[in-house]
Amino acid sequence: xxxxxxxxxxxxxxxxxxxxxxxxxxxxxxxxxxxxxxxxxxxxxxxxxxxxxxxxxxxxxxxxxxxxxxxxxxxxxxxxxxxxxxxxxxxxxxxxxxxxxxxxxxxxxxxxxxxxxxxxxxxxxxxxxxxxxxxxxxxxxxxxxxxxxxxxxxxxxxxxxxxxxxxxxxxxxxxxxxxxxxxxxxxxxxxxxxxxx
Amino acid sequence: xxxxxxxxxxxxxxxxxxxxxxxxxxxxxxxxxxxxxxxxxxxxxxxxxxxxxxxxxxxxxxxxxxxxxxxxxxxxxxxxxxxxxxxxxxxxxxxxxxxxxxxxxxxxxxxxxxxxxxxxxxxxxxxxxxxxxxxxxxxxxxxxxxxxxxxxxxxxxxxxxxxxxxxxxxxxxxxxxxxxxxxxxxxxxxxxxxxxxxxxxxxxxxxxxxxxxxxxxxxxxxxxxxxxxxxxxxxxxxxxxxxxxxxxxxxxxxxxxxxxxxxxxxxxxxxxxxxxxxxxxxxxxxxxxxxxxxxxxxxxxxxxxxxxxxxxxxxxxxxxxxxxxxxxxxxxxxxxxxxxxxxxxxxxxxxxxxxxxxxxxxxxxxxxxxxxxxxxxxxxxxxxxxxxxxxxxxxxxxxxxxxxxxxxxxxxxxxxxxxxxxxxxxxxxxxxxxxxxxxxxxxxxxxxxxxxxxxxxxxxxxxxxxxxxxxxxxxxxxxxxxxxxxxxxxxxxxxxxxxxxxxxxxxxxxxxxxxxxxxxxxxxxxxxxxxxxxxxxxxxxxxxxxxxxxxxxxxxxxxxxxxxxxxxxxxxxxxxxxxxxxxxxxxxxxxxxxxxxxxxxxxxxxxxxxxxxxxxxxxxxxxxxxxxxxxxxxxxxxxxxxxxxxxxxxx
Numbered sequence: 025x026x027x028x029x030x031x032x033x034x035x036x037x038x039x040x041x042x043x044x045x046x047x048x049x050x051x052x053x054x055x056x057x058x059x060x061x062x063x064x065x066x067x068x069x070x071x072x073x074x075x076x077x078x079x080x081x082x083x084x085x086x087x088x089x090x091x092x093x094x095x096x097x098x099x100x101x102x103x104x105x106x107x108x109x110x111x112x113x114x115x116x117x118x119x120x121x122x123x124x125x126x127x128x129x130x131x132x133x134x135x136x137x138x139x140x141x142x143x144x145x146x147x148x149x150x151x152x153x154x155x156x157x158x159x160x161x162x163x164x165x166x167x168x169x170x171x172x173x174x175x176x177x178x179x180x181x182x183x184x185x186x187x188x189x190x191x192x193x194x195x196x197x198x199x200x201x202x203x204x205x206x207x208x209x210x211x212x213x214x215x216x217x218x219x220x221x
Numbered sequence: 222x223x224x225x226x227x228x229x230x231x232x233x234x235x236x237x238x239x240x241x242x243x244x245x246x247x248x249x250x251x252x253x254x255x256x257x258x259x260x261x262x263x264x265x266x267x268x269x270x271x272x273x274x275x276x277x278x279x280x281x282x283x284x285x286x287x288x289x290x291x292x293x294x295x296x297x298x299x300x301x302x303x304x305x306x307x308x309x310x311x312x313x314x315x316x317x318x319x320x321x322x323x324x325x326x327x328x329x330x331x332x333x334x335x336x337x338x339x340x341x342x343x344x345x346x347x348x349x350x351x352x353x354x355x356x357x358x359x360x361x362x363x364x365x366x367x368x369x370x371x372x373x374x375x376x377x378x379x380x381x382x383x384x385x386x387x388x389x390x391x392x393x394x395x396x397x398x399x400x401x402x403x404x405x406x407x408x409x410x411x412x413x414x415x416x417x418x419x420x421x422x423x424x425x426x427x428x429x430x431x432x433x434x435x436x437x438x439x440x441x442x443x444x445x446x447x448x449x450x451x452x453x454x455x456x457x458x459x460x461x462x463x464x465x466x467x468x469x470x471x472x473x474x475x476x477x478x479x480x481x482x483x484x485x486x487x488x489x490x491x492x493x494x495x496x497x498x499x500x501x502x503x504x505x506x507x508x509x510x511x512x513x514x515x516x517x518x519x520x521x522x523x524x525x526x527x528x529x530x531x532x533x534x535x536x537x538x539x540x541x542x543x544x545x546x547x548x549x550x551x552x553x554x555x556x557x558x559x560x561x562x563x564x565x566x567x568x569x570x571x572x573x574x575x576x577x578x579x580x581x582x583x584x585x586x587x588x589x590x591x592x593x594x595x596x597x598x599x600x601x602x603x604x605x606x607x608x609x610x611x612x613x614x615x616x617x618x619x620x621x622x623x624x625x626x627x628x629x630x631x632x633x634x635x636x637x638x639x640x641x642x643x644x645x646x647x648x649x650x651x652x653x654x655x656x657x658x659x660x661x662x663x664x665x666x667x668x669x670x671x672x673x674x675x676x677x678x679x680x681x682x683x684x685x686x687x688x689x690x691x692x693x694x695x696x697x698x699x700x701x702x703x704x705x706x707x708x709x710x711x712x713x714x715x716x717x718x719x720x721x722x723x724x725x726x727x728x729x730x731x732x733x734x735x736x737x738x739x740x741x742x743x744x745x746x747x748x749x750x751x752x753x754x755x756x757x758x759x760x761x762x763x764x765x766x767x768x769x770x771x772x773x774x775x776x777x778x779x780x781x782x783x784x785x786x787x788x789x790x791x792x793x794x795x796x797x798x799x800x801x802x803x804x805x806x807x808x809x810x811x812x813x814x815x816x817x818x819x820x821x822x823x824x825x826x827x828x829x830x831x832x833x834x835x836x837x838x839x840x841x842x843x844x845x846x847x848x849x850x851x852x853x854x855x856x857x858x859x860x861x862x863x864x865x866x867x868x869x870x871x872x
Contacts, residue, residue, distance in 0.1 A: 060800065076798075077798035077799060080798060081798065081799045084771065084772055084797075084799075088846065088847070162846075162847055162850075163846070
């Protein structure tokens with residue numbers, strides 16, 4: 025591994041570290057009755073309101089349409105995620121220290137799989153919340169489900185839901201991009217060397 | 222022509238004469254100085270805010286209303302001295318004690334003068350004070366939640382009118398007797414007024430919430446003490462009170478109290494009073510009074526008190542001076558610089574303006590005319606700075622724009638007169654409809670007025686609005702005072718009878734508003750923090766219902782086991798933790814009130830079952846899409862029945 029690749033990898037690891045400090049994802053809801061806004065942040069290990077009582081108030085609103093309560097303590101992903109990111113950081117540091125290209129490739133590949141699985145899992149989680157509704161809910165709109173968008177905005181009855189990565193999430197994407205770039209440069213350099221030989 | 226036709230003609234001629242004299246033109250366009258221009262100045266577009274909060278006293282309603290300026294829109298009624306069944310004020314267990322007095326529970330009063338707290342002589346947006354005239358009291362309203370949080374009664378008083386004018390750092394608010402009475406009270410002939418009836422001027426410590434108290438009272442001759450204002454800047458440490466009825470009449474005052482050419486402005490040196498009290502010159506006088514305040518659980522509690530420190534002017538030299546002032550003065554208003562003291566002699570032909578510096582010199586030179594009960598009466602010529610000629614008929618009250626001008630209301634000629642400080646020349650006048658009492662300029666009695674608008678608080682309404690039977694809303698009129706000429710902008714009806722208003726820029730208070738109470742900080746002993754704590758408990762014949770509300774149900778909503786002869790306490794906690802989600806509570810057979818419970822708050826309604834049966838209760842504040850489903854049932858069994866206490870929701 026070149027010094028450049030090592031530096032890129034270390035920056036990637038540091039970027040991942042921000043996920044412990046900053047929210048990864050932000051879902052906010054717009055409605056005429058909420059001029060002050062209402063929404064939630066997803067962090068590496070919990071979910072909380074943008075304002076202190078927002079999560080309770082979202083749960084309160086969701087009960088009308090029969091959505092399950094969002095209970096951070098009962099979401100397995102939030103328990104596992106700190107360990108997965110921790111592992112990626114440790115492995116990334118080890119790869120940068122050892123300087124073995126295969127370690128860089130492995131790190132990038134694992135991260136890519138984690139990212140894809142993570143987003144699919146997030147999608148399924150949203151799908152479950154949006155579709156698995158209490159049949160006794162007060163408000164039932166035929167054909168309506170309430171799955172928030174994975175990325176972007178979507179109208180759900182009187183609310184427009186917006187879902188975008190937050191700072192920690194953008195940093196994770198940056199880390200992945202750095203891993204991919206480092207791997208690409210490393211592969212390209214080795215190819216060139218081989219062709220020279 | 223019939224007799225009534227002549228009568229009509231007569232009225233018509235009188236009206237013409239009236240219009241001729243005052244040059245009034247009655248078309249709306251001209252009154253408003255150009256409709257379009259005026260409309261643009263008062264138009265607050267949907268979703269936008271008014272520039273000022275204006276607090277108007279409710280007069281006989283006993284409350285305070287909050288209007289936005291320049292739109293005149295009513296923003297809120299703040300219940301203060303009168304019970305308010307709309308939200309349970311004065312009915313709930315948490316607020317009942319706020320209306321306790323030494324006379325017992327008093328469910329109403331006559332509230333005259335709102336007064337904003339000040340720092341360095343400028344409204345600071347912390348609190349609003351207001352007086353109760355009939356059962357002498359003053360109240361404090363907290364401007365973070367627009368709720369009355371303290372009321373203190375004033376002993377040895379009757380008709381607390383000259384109140385609650387404030388000193389520049391909110392050290393004291395003042396109070397005084399409009400009606401002099403025997404002090405201490407005793408059975409005696411009214412005809413012995415002259416030697417026996419006295420007035421009191423009270424200073425109430427005001428700068429610490431929950432600790433309002435009568436600091437001291439000054440016993441003064443038995444006149445009617447009407448209005449007041451504290452000095453500021455050079456006159457800091459003084460307060461000025463108007464008096465009338467120096468004739469000391471006790472009957473037919475409209476004639477008998479209107480004989481003297483001059484009555485008095487009492488100049489009270491409250492800094493000197495503090496010294497005299499420190500020197501032990503105050504005397505202890507009995508006098509029962511009650512102090513009500515919110516405890517840490519936001520529940521009103523009453524504290525019985527007896528005895529005040531009283532100063533006699535003869536025991537404390539330099540405490541009080543009388544400034545002769547024509548004639549039956551009403552307002553006494555200190556200009557922003559603190560030098561000029563303007564008195565509105567309601568029967569006077571001029572507005573006298575006293576000079577504070579001349580007053581000090583007159584005191585030094587002992588330029589005394591006479592002395593009344595140990596109070597030196599200063600010579601008029603020694604204290605007068607100038608007289609405003611031709612100020613309109615019946616001048617009452619003056620405020621200032623901070624740009625060198627004063628604005629005085631003239632009740633009889635129904636106009637507002639603008640005049641210049643220093644030259645004492647009238648520079649502009651504008652008719653108002655009809656017969657203005659007080660006026661209000663934001664910060665207009667402070668060191669730094671925001672002199673953009675003037676609100677004319679009129680006493681007579683007649684034809685200003687669509688008629689509503691014999692009783693009409695009192696009318697307010699907004700006048701633009703930003704230019705050389707006053708411009709009429711807007712009429713709007715008000716609640717009760719606003720005797721006075723105070724206004725300040727919205728920016729001083731809008732950002733510190735409480736949006737809801739933190740449930741975790743609710744210290745009401747009957748509060749619950751979740752539905753799982755909801756329950757019904759019997760304690761002898763008392764039944765305590767610990768009930769919660771959240772969109773959109775009560776917990777519990779089915780209650781059994783109540784019997785005739787029980788007293789039921791509904792302790793309702795609103796579990797919501799969001800802005801603008803109050804819930805209401807009403808139960809059939811309630812003879813007191815409903816409840817409005819703010820998010821995070823607990824309120825208690827007492828209910829006594831009268832008939833066997835099953836009775837509904839429901840939410841009275843439209844809270845959500847399923848508000849109409851927010852209800853419950855309560856079963857009432859006969860006396861001695863063995864139906865057990867049972868309760869639940871959704872079971």
